[in-house]
Amino acid sequence: MDKDKRIAVLIDADNVSDKYVKFIFDEISNHGTPTYKRIYGDWTKPQLSSWKSILLNYSITPIQQYNYTFGKNSTDAALIIDAMDILYSKNVDGFCIVSSDSDFTRLASRLREAGMYVLGMGEKKTPSPFIAACEKFKYLEVLASTVINASAANNKEYEEKNNKLNANMTSLDEIIRAIKTIITETSDEDGWAFLGDVGNMLNRRYPDFDTRNYGFSKLTPFVSSLKQFEIQSRKTSKTNVSLKYIKNK
Numbered sequence: 001m002d003k004d005k006r007i008a009v010l011i012d013a014d015n016v017s018d019k020y021v022k023f024i025f026d027e028i029s030n031h032g033t034p035t036y037k038r039i040y041g042d043w044t045k046p047q048l049s050s051w052k053s054i055l056l057n058y059s060i061t062p063i064q065q066y067n068y069t070f071g072k073n074s075t076d077a078a079l080i081i082d083a084m085d086i087l088y089s090k091n092v093d094g095f096c097i098v099s100s101d102s103d104f105t106r107l108a109s110r111l112r113e114a115g116m117y118v119l120g121m122g123e124k125k126t127p128s129p130f131i132a133a134c135e136k137f138k139y140l141e142v143l144a145s146t147v148i149n150a151s152a153a154n155n156k157e158y159e160e161k162n163n164k165l166n167a168n169m170t171s172l173d174e175i176i177r178a179i180k181t182i183i184t185e186t187s188d189e190d191g192w193a194f195l196g197d198v199g200n201m202l203n204r205r206y207p208d209f210d211t212r213n214y215g216f217s218k219l220t221p222f223v224s225s226l227k228q229f230e231i232q233s234r235k236t237s238k239t240n241v242s243l244k245y246i247k248n249k
Contacts, residue, residue, distance in 0.1 A: 005032030005093040005117060008086045010079050011060070012099035013041030015122070016140070018051045021058055023143040024121060028096055031119055031136075036086055038063055040079045076103045083107055087114055094118060097134070100126040108133035120207070124169065137208040139169070145212075169213050170206045176226055178205060183229075183248050192232065195219065195244040220244055 007028060028034050037060045041048050044066070055062055065078040079097075086092060094117030097104050101122075108118045112135060120126075120134030124141055131137045182201045187193040199219045202209050216222035223229055223246060230247040 006035045006091065007032040007094045007096050007117075007119070008036035008083070008092045009034045009038070009060075009096045010036070010083055010098070011039040012076070012079060012097075012101060012104075013039050013048055013051060013062075015100045016098050018054050020121075020140045020144055021054050021060075023140065024096075024098055025058060027121070027138055027143050028119070031096075031117075032094060034096070035092055037061060038079075038082060040065055040082075042066055076101065080104070080107050083111065087111060087116065092116070096121065098122065098140075099130075102127035102130045105129045105133045131208050134207050136203065138210060139208065139213060142210065142212050170208055172214060175202070175206070175209065175214075176228060178202060179223070179226075179229065179246075180248050183246060187247070191247045192245040193247070195223070195231070195246045198246055 009024075009028060011024075025034065037058065039051070039055065039060050040063045041051075043051075043062055043064050051062070054060070063078055063082070079099075083095060083097075086095075095108075095111050096119040097108060098121045104120075105127075108120060108130065111118050112133070118134045118136075120130060120137040121140055121143075122130070122137070124139055126137075126139075179198060179202065182198050183191070183193045186197055186201070211217065211219055211222040214222060216225065220231065224231060228249055230249055232245045232247070233242045234245060235242050
């Protein structure tokens with residue numbers, strides 16, 4: 001990942017809780033550097049008052065947007081207009097759109113058409129069209145949760161609970177099928193594929209794919225827990241550096 005990527009962070013306050021802010025910016029730091037930091041909402045509403053101290057602490061600029069007409073979301077329009085202005089300024093390499101609203105689907109698509117990196121963030125209720133329009137999508141509940149011990153993935157009670165909570169996520173069965181397909185498509189004559197390439201292709205095919213969604217912080221332990229693949233570690237010319245390869249059982 002390009003940690004020097006300049007990212008415009010645009011937050012829909014109407015659809016995001018202030019409790020996620022720390023996790024949002026921690027995650028963005030894994031993808032680049034936030035330059036523009038703007039949040040949109042009607043700040044005269046009492047329910048947005050909890051944002052005040054957080055905006056100061058994270059140097060986020062609040063954009064006031066009144067709802068002039070009942071039933072119309074002016075916040076969405078303001079965010080979209082600002083995003084296009086920032087795009088044409090050519091001062092950023094990507095955007096992070098934080099919302100659980102499908103109204104930003106076309107915006108994400110348009111930004112990607114312009115060659116921008118688009119990172120989406122939202123709650124598990126986020127509609128799939130917006131998720132698919134982003135290059136990467138992160139679930140806020142997952143970012144906020146503590147890393148689950150790898151052994152928990154083999155616990156039936158945990159799996160049933162996790163599947164219920166993550167109903168909108170790409171299913172584990174679909175991920176397993178995709179891994180098998182990718183290995184078949186990219187493996188050498190002996191059936192081995194480089195695990196790093198498999199992970200990259202998974203990310204391209206499923207914008208919401210993140211091992212943390214399934215309780216793991218890294219790809220290797222996640223794949224190992226599936227019990228359907230062989231994993232081989234190969235030493236390189238560099239001391240203490242090895243590469244992981246994967247094969248269908």
